[in-house]
Amino acid sequence: MARRLTQQDIARMAGVSQTTVSLVLNNRAGNGVRISLETRERVLRVIRETGYIADPAARRLAEGRNRILGVFTYEAVFPATSADFYHPFLVGIEECAEEAGCDLLLFTSARVSGRRRIFHEDSRVRLADGCVLLGRTVDRDDLARLIADQIPFVSVGRRDDAGGPVPYVGADYPAATCALVERAARLGHRRLVYVGTGEGAESTADRFTGFLAAVTGLGVESVRVRPDRPGLLDAVRATEATAAFFEEQADAVVFMRAAAERGLAVPEDLSVVTLGSATRPVHTDIDFAGFLIPRREMGRRAVELLTKVLETGGAPQELLPCELIEGSTLIGR
Structure with a gap:
């Protein structure tokens, strides 16, 4: 040899x-x-x-570094197809890591009491120079410990403080949702229904925050309906709203199928707006009015911010604009 x-x-x-x-x-x-x-x-x-x-x-x-960046996912995202919600995030992360000359280490084995956790008795998070966190919800105890232990990380998605500011790159859901409400109001819609929980993960709360701010500022009437309630179609129709804003696109797809079976025409009888891409597997070719989440760019920017944290420390926080989609499911009254 x-x-x-x-x-x-x-x-x-x-x-x-x-x-x-x-x-x-x-x-x-x-x-x-x-x-x-x-x-x-x-x-x-x-x-x-x-x-x-x-x-x-x-x-x-x-x-003083391994040139290895960790990716910790709170949901199962690997392998991910091009249709998967997390796929664009992973593409952006991989692209930027390659440009930075770093390898990626996907952490998948940390499962505690049926849930994925960063820290456990065999945690290997310190093998990486820093870590990108990916998931709709992130455990606050994990965030607090990352901050307390001064482990470099960046979250994909806005996170509330957890014993200190959390470094993140997120989507500007309030601004995008507000812009869609304003569009509906300009088209003559004066009573809107928000179909979603409006609470829980920061990304969910941010959408509802933008919705409420817009309807309040415009003097538009609004009501909220939870998507998991029985008889969702009848519940939405009972509100007498002329436009429905769906927090989760997958719920809008199910709603549209039920509406078609009942002879309800969209958007002639009811306009439908979706607040981002579907996070649950669903097949649809409906051209929804709504917005696109800059998922690929968020992945790229997360790596860029992580390298900044590694070099200078701090807790950078950024919100990226969403692209509005005119679609065919929102028309004037």
């Missing part, structure tokens, strides 16, 4: 010191050491010609 090349071998072939090779590999300058472009290129040429691969352990010691 051929002997593994070392930095000493590269230094000898390039006619430089081992320190110079190390500085070139780590793309840094030493104390008072300046490396000419000619010398740097000579070292890089030898590395390319020999196919030398730096010892990852040595690089970790030099940089």
Whole structure:
């Protein structure tokens, strides 16, 4: 078996010191050491010609990092098809991690009392330099411990404080929902029904917050109906609303099927608006009025913010705008 090349071998072939090779590999300058472009290129040429691969352990010691970013998911998201709600997030995370020269480590084994948890007796979260958290709901005890233990992380999705500010990149659900209510009002809708819980996860609460702010500001009448109540179609119709705003698109699809069976025409008899993509598996080709969640960009930005946390610390928080969709299910009255 051929002997593994070392930095000493590269230094000898390039006619430089081992320190110079190390500085070139780590793309840094030493104390008072300046490396000419000619010398740097000579070292890089030898590395390319020999196919030398730096010892990852040595690089970790030099940089103080593993160049490994963890991804912890509170829901099962792997493998994910292109139709899966989490797929665009994962695509964005992978793309940005590759550009940053980092590997991804997917944490999946932490299950405590039937629920996934970051911390348990065999937790390996510290194998990674930092971690991206993904899931509709995130355990607040996990967040509090991540903050208390000063473990670098960024949440995909806005999170309330948990013993301190939580670093996150989320979607601006209040602004997007507000814009859709304003559109409905401009089209002449004066009584709206919100179909959803409006509570629980921050993403859910944010949608309802935007809805309430808009109807209050516009003086539009509104009522809320829970999506899990029996006879949802009759309950929505009983509100006498002319437009229904669905918190979960999958519920809107089920509603539309029931409406078609009963002869209720959408949007002629009732306009329907959905507040984001379906988080539950559902097949539909309905061109809903609503908005698109910037899932891929959120994944990318989460990695970018995590590298920022690793470099400078802090708890950056960003909300990205959602793209409004005109669709065919919202018309004027």
